[in-house]
Amino acid sequence: MISQPEPKAEVLTRRDTIVAALRGMLPPEAVIAEPIRLRPYKTDGLAACRQPPLAVVLPETTEQVAAIMRYCHAEGIRVVPRGAGTSLSGGALPMADAVVVGLMKMNRILDIDYADRCATVQAGVTNIGITNAVQDRGFFYAPDPSSQLACMIGGNVNMNSGGAHCLKYGVTANNLLGLKIVTVEGDILTIGGRHLDAAGYDWLGLLTGSEGQLAVVTEVTVRILRSPEGARAMLAAFRSNEIAGACVDSIISSGIIPVALEFMDRPAIHTCEEFAHAGYPLDAEAMLIIEVEGSTEEQESLLARIRVICEQHDPISLKVSQSAEESLAIWKGRKGAFGAIGRISPDYLCMDGVIPTSRLPEVLRRIGEMSDAYELKVANIFHAGDGNLHPLIMFDANDPESFRKAEHFGADILRLCVEMGGCLTGEHGVGVEKRDLMPVQFNAEELEQQRRIKTAFDPDWLLNPNKVFPLATRSERSAHPH
Amino acid sequence: MSDLLTPTDEEAIAAAIRRAAASQEPLTVVGNGTKSAMLRPVQAARSLSARNLTGITVYSPKELIISARAGTLLSEIEAAVAEQGQHIIAEPPDPGGPQTIGGVVATNLSGPRRVAWGAMRDHVLGVRAVTGHGELIHSGGRVLKNVTGLDLCKLLTGSHGTLAVITEVTLKVLPAPEGVGTLVLPGLDAAAGVAALSAALGSPYSVSAAAWLPADAAARIPLLATFHGPVALVRIEDFVASVVYRTQKLHDDLGGRGEILDDPGSRSIWRAIRDREPLVAATDGAVWRVSVRPSAGPQVLHSVADACGARGYLDWGGGLVWLTGPASSSAHAAVQSAAHDARGSWMLVQAPETLRVAVDVIPPESTPLARITRRVKAAFDPHGILNPGRLYAGL
Numbered sequence: 001m002i003s004q005p006e007p008k009a010e011v012l013t014r015r016d017t018i019v020a021a022l023r024g025m026l027p028p029e030a031v032i033a034e035p036i037r038l039r040p041y042k043t044d045g046l047a048a049c050r051q052p053p054l055a056v057v058l059p060e061t062t063e064q065v066a067a068i069m070r071y072c073h074a075e076g077i078r079v080v081p082r083g084a085g086t087s088l089s090g091g092a093l094p095m096a097d098a099v100v101v102g103l104m105k106m107n108r109i110l111d112i113d114y115a116d117r118c119a120t121v122q123a124g125v126t127n128i129g130i131t132n133a134v135q136d137r138g139f140f141y142a143p144d145p146s147s148q149l150a151c152m153i154g155g156n157v158n159m160n161s162g163g164a165h166c167l168k169y170g171v172t173a174n175n176l177l178g179l180k181i182v183t184v185e186g187d188i189l190t191i192g193g194r195h196l197d198a199a200g201y202d203w204l205g206l207l208t209g210s211e212g213q214l215a216v217v218t219e220v221t222v223r224i225l226r227s228p229e230g231a232r233a234m235l236a237a238f239r240s241n242e243i244a245g246a247c248v249d250s251i252i253s254s255g256i257i258p259v260a261l262e263f264m265d266r267p268a269i270h271t272c273e274e275f276a277h278a279g280y281p282l283d284a285e286a287m288l289i290i291e292v293e294g295s296t297e298e299q300e301s302l303l304a305r306i307r308v309i310c311e312q313h314d315p316i317s318l319k320v321s322q323s324a325e326e327s328l329a330i331w332k333g334r335k336g337a338f339g340a341i342g343r344i345s346p347d348y349l350c351m352d353g354v355i356p357t358s359r360l361p362e363v364l365r366r367i368g369e370m371s372d373a374y375e376l377k378v379a380n381i382f383h384a385g386d387g388n389l390h391p392l393i394m395f396d397a398n399d400p401e402s403f404r405k406a407e408h409f410g411a412d413i414l415r416l417c418v419e420m421g422g423c424l425t426g427e428h429g430v431g432v433e434k435r436d437l438m439p440v441q442f443n444a445e446e447l448e449q450q451r452r453i454k455t456a457f458d459p460d461w462l463l464n465p466n467k468v469f470p471l472a473t474r475s476e477r478s479a480h481p482h
Numbered sequence: 483m484s485d486l487l488t489p490t491d492e493e494a495i496a497a498a499i500r501r502a503a504a505s506q507e508p509l510t511v512v513g514n515g516t517k518s519a520m521l522r523p524v525q526a527a528r529s530l531s532a533r534n535l536t537g538i539t540v541y542s543p544k545e546l547i548i549s550a551r552a553g554t555l556l557s558e559i560e561a562a563v564a565e566q567g568q569h570i571i572a573e574p575p576d577p578g579g580p581q582t583i584g585g586v587v588a589t590n591l592s593g594p595r596r597v598a599w600g601a602m603r604d605h606v607l608g609v610r611a612v613t614g615h616g617e618l619i620h621s622g623g624r625v626l627k628n629v630t631g632l633d634l635c636k637l638l639t640g641s642h643g644t645l646a647v648i649t650e651v652t653l654k655v656l657p658a659p660e661g662v663g664t665l666v667l668p669g670l671d672a673a674a675g676v677a678a679l680s681a682a683l684g685s686p687y688s689v690s691a692a693a694w695l696p697a698d699a700a701a702r703i704p705l706l707a708t709f710h711g712p713v714a715l716v717r718i719e720d721f722v723a724s725v726v727y728r729t730q731k732l733h734d735d736l737g738g739r740g741e742i743l744d745d746p747g748s749r750s751i752w753r754a755i756r757d758r759e760p761l762v763a764a765t766d767g768a769v770w771r772v773s774v775r776p777s778a779g780p781q782v783l784h785s786v787a788d789a790c791g792a793r794g795y796l797d798w799g800g801g802l803v804w805l806t807g808p809a810s811s812s813a814h815a816a817v818q819s820a821a822h823d824a825r826g827s828w829m830l831v832q833a834p835e836t837l838r839v840a841v842d843v844i845p846p847e848s849t850p851l852a853r854i855t856r857r858v859k860a861a862f863d864p865h866g867i868l869n870p871g872r873l874y875a876g877l
Contacts, residue, residue, distance in 0.1 A: 187850035194775035198827035199844035205636025255657035426627035456857035
């Protein structure tokens with residue numbers, strides 16, 4: 001179980017006063033303090049970690065968020081911002097003495113500006129909600145994390161979420177124009193706007209991916225893009241991970257940047273096929289899903305080029321989808337991967353390391369050896385174009401020993417990613433899950449420099465202090481908050 | 483610039499900064515100084531440059547990344563990636579001298595492709611830098627996706643040497659397009675021109691640049707002078723067959739008028755637009771860069787022209803307004819107020835020192851944000867020795 005900062009006793013003992021004060025500044029139904037109603041908020045997508053908070057507040061306006069922050073700041077109360085609670089790294093895990101600020105009621109689309117190709121929405125609008133609002137005019141919001149039906153744009157900003165199509169369209173940070181934020185002191189600030197590249201420090205860039213350490217995001221202005229004329233996917237199956245990896249290199253070297261380039265290893269292929277019946281090749285060791293965009297002729301021309309490249313790598317099979325339906329079927333298995341893994345093993349850890357793409361075969365071999373040593377199954381899904389590796393480690397949650405082993409296995413994989421020149425997390429964030437691994441990637445000075453920035457925004461460390469920074473190295477800090 | 487320190491490795495950079503910190507002596511942080519007429523002048527007896535930290539350290543075309551020490555010339559990096567059929571995505575402008583990659587990153591200046599493919603800051607994957615504490619830190623790495631810890635790559639990019647001295651960067655690169663084509667729509671005024679650019683950028687054809695030039699600006703580019711009037715320009719970069727198909731579709735969709743410029747012609751006009759050639763600044767004049775929502779670009783041009791006679795042109799679909807006019811505080815105030823009315827941002831990118839010391843060179847921040855700025859500056863540079871005053875007076 002993950003360790004938490006010591007709860008502040010003086011906050012815990014004032015619980016009733018604090019709840020009453022919060023009820024004074026919000027509508028009655030917007031403050032939750034009854035233990036049974038706090039239950040849904042005690043965990044997120046990292047379900048192994050659970051902790052009910054002191055209270056949950058559900059503001060509907062930025063001004064309400066500011067009032068909550070001013071009060072909590074004055075009273076020294078910790079705050080944990082929360083979107084949809086889909087974080088796989090425990091980004092929304094509460095603390096016993098913390099007020100959870102849930103943004104899910106802030107779910108209004110405020111403005112859509114087609115001439116300037118942007119949309120301004122409240123933080124609790126879902127990722128897919130933005131695309132749904134603009135797709136009748138042929139537009140979309142590009143980052144598409146797997147949880148896009150549920151996850152909220154405020155959470156996407158805080159985690160700098162990616163998705164399967166970021167090889168071409170970039171991650172959240174590359175698709176933002178402006179934010180409205182509330183500081184820990186309760187000031188409302190506008191960062192950016194509808195324009196590009198404001199002068200001064202890049203607060204937009206720093207806040208994106210800051211995991212709720214610096215401020216609470218209440219409104220977001222995103223770029224919206226016109227959808228391409230069409231898109232089509234193909235499947236390519238290979239005899240080994242090495243061959244599939246070499247094929248990825250050849251595609252990139254040819255000058256083609258497919259809109260998506262997904263790699264699945266043998267266990268992932270089998271598990272997803274059983275679930276989705278997508279026609280995946282069960283005799284393959286590795287498989288690529290390659291998607292291109294453009295007019296019908298452009299799609300055909302690009303797929304023909306890619307086909308020629310694949311054929312130089314001794315493929316077992318190549319299947320170019322002949323219709324939008326076939327493309328959907330090809331994606332169905334990949335997008336349903338988590339559900340599929342869940343069927344054969346109800347409990348799994350989804351890891352999120354990044355490696356230089358050239359090291360993929362070596363990394364998969366080492367993960368295979370670890371899988372044997374830990375006696376736990378693992379399936380690997382990989383955004384091959386950008387090096388983001390998602391090993392799914394299967395374990396049995398009824399067996400504490402199995403869970404413990406899975407956690408160690410996961411940590412070993414992430415250490416391996418860093419050793420190979422990669423990093424701990426490509427899109428899920430550090431959260432609590434990878435917090436104590438941060439020294440694997442950063443030395444003491446580097447961690448201290450990041451902490452100084454945290455302190456510049458949040459001098460008393462009230463915002464989400466159980467995340468991102470290892471607890472052990474800041475014990476003196478909590479004794480003397482600067 | 484009386485005394486220029488040019489260490490040859492990171493440790494010597496760190497040592498120079500530690501000495502300056504110990505004696506509380508400010509340093510002007512520069513690369514090759516090609517952009518020193520930007521922003522506020524720095525008052526310091528010594529300058530520190532990473533120009534002697536040179537060389538490409540890693541180039542992995544298949545992984546779409548290149549790393550180089552900060553003093554490496556952009557031209558050297560561009561040549562290395564071109565040899566492998568790749569390019570620097572943000573298309574940074576050429577300031578007319580040999581600029582270092584450290585300087586390009588520290589100033590975050592991007593060219594026409596920015597509107598579609600992102601700024602320099604979007605492609606900085608990793609940095610190594612020495613802070614004002616004299617500590618060498620790294621952020622990011624050599625992979626395309628990375629959300630581990632706070633993103634100091636973005637914070638240091640565009641920080642103009644005020645937080646740390648960048649010693650090495652890793653950039654994302656992409657395959658260079660096989661072909662380039664440009665649709666020229668002549669005779670449209672600014673409002674109609676930007677409406678056409680907006681339609682083009684909102685089309686499914688992956689437009690990679692969109693600019694509007696008034697008649698006087700177009701007249702300075704030989705290939706555009708022949709249109710004898712204002713021009714709206716839309717660029718497609720792709721495989722050759724797609725360039726042909728997409729420029730033709732845009733031509734048809736945007737009213738069936740206009741001309742399509744071929745590959746060499748396109749490359750030449752967009753290089754000119756990138757390098758501000760349509761703008762002729764008087765030697766004692768000023769140049770501003772205003773960033774607004776694209777639909778507000780024409781209004782900024784008009785109101786500044788009315789107020790002080792400044793001239794300019796629009797890039798980034800209308801959202802980037804390049805302006806030149808007299809280096810007076812009244813002209814500066816006119817630019818400032820036009821940008822402010824459009825809720826945009828602005829920067830004084832060239833002016834005599836007398837103006838640059840007298841005015842805000844970028845928009846002042848609100849009181850609470852300015853407080854955060856001061857604390858973040860102190861978090862990196864507690865003694866205030868790195869480029870003090872470059873962005874804001876007294877910081």
